[in-house]
Amino acid sequence: MVDRKSSDSAPVLTDPAPMNKSRLGLHSSLHSPQGVVFSPGLFLTGSKKKTVALDDVRISSWLDAMKSSSPTHRKLAKDSGTELVPTGADVAYCNWMLKYPSALASFEQITNHAKGKRLALFLDYDGTLSPIVDNPDCAFMSLAMRAAVSNVAKCFPTAIISGRSRDKVYEFVGLTNLYYAGSHGMDIMGPVRPASNDQPHCTRSTDKQGKEVNLFQPASQFLPMIDEVFKSLIDTTKEIKGAKVENNKFCVSVHYRNVDEKCWTKIAESVNGILKDYPRLRLTHGRKVLEVRPVLDWNKGKAVEFLLESLGLSDCDDVLPIYVGDDRTDEDAFKVLREGNRGYGILVSSAPKESHAFYSLRDPSEVMEFLKSLVIWKKSSPL
Numbered sequence: 001m002v003d004r005k006s007s008d009s010a011p012v013l014t015d016p017a018p019m020n021k022s023r024l025g026l027h028s029s030l031h032s033p034q035g036v037v038f039s040p041g042l043f044l045t046g047s048k049k050k051t052v053a054l055d056d057v058r059i060s061s062w063l064d065a066m067k068s069s070s071p072t073h074r075k076l077a078k079d080s081g082t083e084l085v086p087t088g089a090d091v092a093y094c095n096w097m098l099k100y101p102s103a104l105a106s107f108e109q110i111t112n113h114a115k116g117k118r119l120a121l122f123l124d125y126d127g128t129l130s131p132i133v134d135n136p137d138c139a140f141m142s143l144a145m146r147a148a149v150s151n152v153a154k155c156f157p158t159a160i161i162s163g164r165s166r167d168k169v170y171e172f173v174g175l176t177n178l179y180y181a182g183s184h185g186m187d188i189m190g191p192v193r194p195a196s197n198d199q200p201h202c203t204r205s206t207d208k209q210g211k212e213v214n215l216f217q218p219a220s221q222f223l224p225m226i227d228e229v230f231k232s233l234i235d236t237t238k239e240i241k242g243a244k245v246e247n248n249k250f251c252v253s254v255h256y257r258n259v260d261e262k263c264w265t266k267i268a269e270s271v272n273g274i275l276k277d278y279p280r281l282r283l284t285h286g287r288k289v290l291e292v293r294p295v296l297d298w299n300k301g302k303a304v305e306f307l308l309e310s311l312g313l314s315d316c317d318d319v320l321p322i323y324v325g326d327d328r329t330d331e332d333a334f335k336v337l338r339e340g341n342r343g344y345g346i347l348v349s350s351a352p353k354e355s356h357a358f359y360s361l362r363d364p365s366e367v368m369e370f371l372k373s374l375v376i377w378k379k380s381s382p383l
Contacts, residue, residue: 089351096352096360103346103359103370110322110344110359111377117320120313120343121152121374122304122333124325125162125169128348128367132287134258136246141172145364148371153178155378157311161185161300163291163329165249176209183250184293184329185303188216190310214310219250222280222294226252229274229281229292236270243267250294257288286327300325301332324348324367331356346370 103110123129129149130141141149152158159179162169166182166189173180181188189207192214205215230247233254237243242258256267271290275281284291304323308314313321321343323333334345334356345357348367361367 092352093350100347100355100357100360102366103344103361104366104373106359107370107373107377114320115381117318118313118316119156119374119378120308120311120319120321121156121158122307122321122323123149123158123160123367124327124330124348125160125164125172127287127326127364128324129160129364130172131364132257136244136253136255136257139172142368145368146173146175148368148375149173150175150177151375152371155375157313159190159307161303161307161323161325161333163248163251163253163286163327165247168248170208176207179307181300181303181307183219183248184291184298185300185306186217186219186250186294186296186298188214188303188306190214190216190307193310193312216306217250218298219294219296222250222296225278225280226250226292226294229278232274233270233292236274237267240266240270252292253286254290254292255288256290284329286329291329299332300329301334301336304333304336320344322346324361324370 125141126132126136126139129145130139133139149158153175154177157179158177159181160169160173161181161184163184164172164182166180166187169182170180179188179190181190189205190213192204192212201216201218201220203215203217205213207213226247226249230245230252233245233252237245237254240259240263242256242260242263244255244258246253246255254267254271256264259267267290271283271292275283275292280295281292282295284293304321305314308319308321313319321337322345323330323337323343324346325333326348330345330347334347337343337345338356338358344359345355346359346361347353347355347357348361348363349355350362361370
């Protein structure tokens with residue numbers, strides 16, 4: 001149940017979510033095997049009186065999710081260093097693109113639909129504008145990509161919505177002509193709107209250029225809790241080689257990209273050992289990263305809706321939002337745009353995977369070409 005009794009309080013769950021099959025990583029539509037029941041305590045009991053600690057079940061499900069969210073390692077030729085991709089993988093990707101066509105190959109179709117409409121652009125950062133790198137502190141975008149983003153922002157309202165802290169993603173991008181949302185949309189700096197004073201969790205602020213902006217932070221009450229968890233995770237993972245814990249203000253990221261896969265269980269155990277004492281926090285999975293977030297009715301999809309409203313572009317038939325992203329957390333935004341055919345989600349992926357997106361791009365280099373194409377199209381379009 002969501003507590004919305006006070007307009008000043010964040011929409012958090014009033015009670016910890018029940019320990020049901022969904023929270024254990026099992027699909028809610030699956031029934032328990034005959035003779036197996038979920039007890040009110042911390043154990044799963046069966047007819048043969050075998051007991052399995054729920055912590056072990058949870059860690060096991062997390063480990064499965066960690067593996068499934070990690071791209072398959074591609075083998076390299078020893079001499080040339082080129083990728084040896086099985087023919088079957090190419091066939092699978094081509095078949096997948098029948099469902100998620102290339103946004104570059106389908107560019108004319110996209111722009112035909114955009115004629116006479118105001119376009120709004122939303123972009124993820126890691127894996128979309130910058131490549132995925134071993135050290136998350138070194139996920140720099142290229143100068144060419146920065147120029148492409150700057151140019152497209154001159155043509156259309158543009159926002160970056162990232163799981164990083166808003167300040168961190170601004171440091172990476174360094175552009176002042178777009179809007180920023182960090183912590184998966186829980187920290188938004190957007191345009192001032194007339195009704196912003198009536199919006200809960202909104203405050204007036206100024207950006208780095210001294211311009212008045214609207215600051216939206218629905219999870220501000222979680223800051224002390226997030227800081228506690230960050231410090232605890234730093235301590236519990238310090239002996240795990242390659243692990244990196246990142247404080248993204250309203251969420252904490254535990255990167256395991258450089259951790260030996262044999263030690264992934266230790267990562268899951270460390271996170272579980274801390275999270276079980278914080279029922280108001282939950283775990284989500286990204287590309288080789290575990291993310292601790294508030295149990296809050298907010299995500300990137302809601303951030304898109306908030307920004308559209310802030311820009312005066314919500315509930316308008318002449319607006320076409322486009323969201324480009326590569327991660328699981330971007331699916332919330334894809335889903336919002338797919339519902340009612342409100343706009344286009346574009347998934348950045350070099351491997352087939354199910355998505356709510358309409359189109360696809362293979363990697364950040366194709367994202368850059370897509371952004372450049374939008375600028376050329378805009379400049380060549382009649383006023």
